[in-house]
Amino acid sequence: MENKDIEIEKIAWERFLTCSGLRFKRELPPEEKKKITDNPYFQEYKDEALKIYDQRQLKKEKAVFNKKYPVIKVEASGNPVWYGGARTMMFVYSRDHGNFVLEGYSKEVEEYLKKNYTHYFCYHSMWSDGQSRGHWNFWKVNVGIFEPSKARKEWKYVVRPYSGDYTEDTLFLAKKN
Numbered sequence: 001m002e003n004k005d006i007e008i009e010k011i012a013w014e015r016f017l018t019c020s021g022l023r024f025k026r027e028l029p030p031e032e033k034k035k036i037t038d039n040p041y042f043q044e045y046k047d048e049a050l051k052i053y054d055q056r057q058l059k060k061e062k063a064v065f066n067k068k069y070p071v072i073k074v075e076a077s078g079n080p081v082w083y084g085g086a087r088t089m090m091f092v093y094s095r096d097h098g099n100f101v102l103e104g105y106s107k108e109v110e111e112y113l114k115k116n117y118t119h120y121f122c123y124h125s126m127w128s129d130g131q132s133r134g135h136w137n138f139w140k141v142n143v144g145i146f147e148p149s150k151a152r153k154e155w156k157y158v159v160r161p162y163s164g165d166y167t168e169d170t171l172f173l174a175k176k177n
Helices: 003-020 030-037 040-065 106-116 167-176
Strands: 071-073 087-094 098-105 120-128 131-138 143-146 158-161
Touching: 003 030, 003 040, 030 040, 087 106, 098 106, 106 120, 131 143
Parallel strands: 071 098
Antiparallel strands: 087 098, 087 120, 120 131, 143 158
């Protein structure tokens, strides 16, 4: 049985005991429990348990999304440049400082991060004219974090050496086509 199914069974059993007012002096063995739970009338407890389970999962998901991370605003130097001039929010995980957000212009945010932190990885989310683009960054110079790729048949994020000039990726894609 899957974890979800086990959890739903537990919730249904608790609801059944609460609603029926039954109490057992000992934990019922699985065979005896199965005689009770296999009856059609027990299905309403399973349906109710599924709703409760879904509500609990939704609350957990919302809790993750509502978590507030400290925001550090990096002041602008006043020298606009072509590269690094995009408004950036950088979501950072630092081994020594936990999770936080850096906000400012791309180049200044990168400089601030390199100057003040070691052992981190982050996601740059750059915004300009209401549109965004982004990329992953790692504290080591020649290491990259790559998103899942259909071309490479990689279905998860990959941390691997990175030259910084796309030649490795370009050659790989050229060979595939």
